[in-house]
Amino acid sequence: MKLVVQVKLQPDALRATAFERTLPAVNAAANWVSAVSYERFALKGSVRELRKLCYGGLKADGFGAQAAQHIIKRVADAYTTLRANIRAGNLGPETSKRRRKAESKPIVFRLHAAHTYDDRCLSWNYDAQTVSIWTLDGRVKNVRFACSPNALKQLTEHRKGESDLVFRDGKWFLIATIDVPDPETYEPRDFIGVDRGIVNLATTSDGDNHQGRRLGRYRRWQARKRAEIQAKKTRSSVQLLAKRSRREGRHATHVNHKVSKTVVAVAQRTGRGVALEELQGIRERVTVPRDQRARLSSWPFHQLGAFIEYKARRSGVPFVEVDPAYTSQRCPRCGHIERGNRRTRDHFHCRRCGLAGPADYVAGVNVRNRARSAWVFVNMPDPAPA
Known part of the structure; x- marks a missing residue:
């Protein structure tokens, strides 16, 4: 059974600067690859075709071989997911506004959207609770991370596959995939x-x-606060609304x-x-x-x-x-x-x-x-x- 474990990174100022330079650049590159894919293949681009068109350009922009491959695969996976949602009817019929909007432009990645790392770009030291991670400024080593003892045990015993670098509320996180074996299911008495x-x-x-009921009161209170903030229509009000939305989601x-x-x-x-x-x-x-x-x-x-x-x-x-x-x-x-x-x-x-x-x-x-x-x-x- 695949689950995820989130750990909080604790980089110093120099390492944090490398992260802050890398993540927006990676997403800007993903947007370029997405635009090329949409222009040449609409929604049907594949990893092999995108690699022929974009790999050299990504390498010229300073991305390593594995980073360039991850960016291309990430874009191809995004279009695969979009096609699957369209086939499943999750975006409505062909005449729906939501589907036409999705099909009319390339997929866009947010400036600080999460980026995927595999074991060739990211290594873990569980004893020291540090990671070594690729950035545009080179390999950044000995970045400390914090998590609960139970999460550390799960990482040590079951981590497998890729991890995502996430920037949220001014903090850096790694979300790692763990593969926990399924226990034997018993025969239920009812x-x-x-x-x-x-x-x-x-x-x-x-x-x-x-x-x-208590949750309903909390959500109605949040709705009233959102209406008050929306009425101001300022830049800070937009940021505050996003912060409140994340808080309500949590x-x-x-x-x-x-x-x-x-x-x-x-x-x-x-x-x-x-x-x-x-x-x-x-x-x-x-x-x-x-x-x-x-x-x-x-x-x-x-x-x-x-x-x-x-x-x-x-x-x-x-x-x-x-x-x-x-x-x-x-x-x-x-x-x-x-x-x-x-x-x-x-x-x-x-x-x-x-x-x-x-x-x-x-x-x-x-x-x-x-x-x-x-x-x-x-x-x-x-x-x-x-």
């Missing part, structure tokens, strides 16, 4: 169904409810980590698995009132599901995703499905058998019941050959 929502972030089939990530950690810990302690609704394309399927659109679009439901999934895999807890159709309208006792079973957001009342209860809890029970069937089906032995 499942915990989890229903995700806006008012209640996560409600389990056990009746545990992770409410979002807060949402922290909340999702806490919720996912609790759900997986309960499942592991009781020998059960975790089941979620598959919410792929929820923004296209769900229609909400105008005043709730921002809340639906901005809260990272996918992130919460991804956190639960990777924490479950890391702990050996079985994890399944089930069909979300009618989980909030189906009665778990008699199976009756009707929109009238859930007349309000908070309450469920079956019009056939009279079963009543909190709507999110009922949805969690339906997710759990579907996970039971899905697990049996997935683990069914293959039929004997005729």
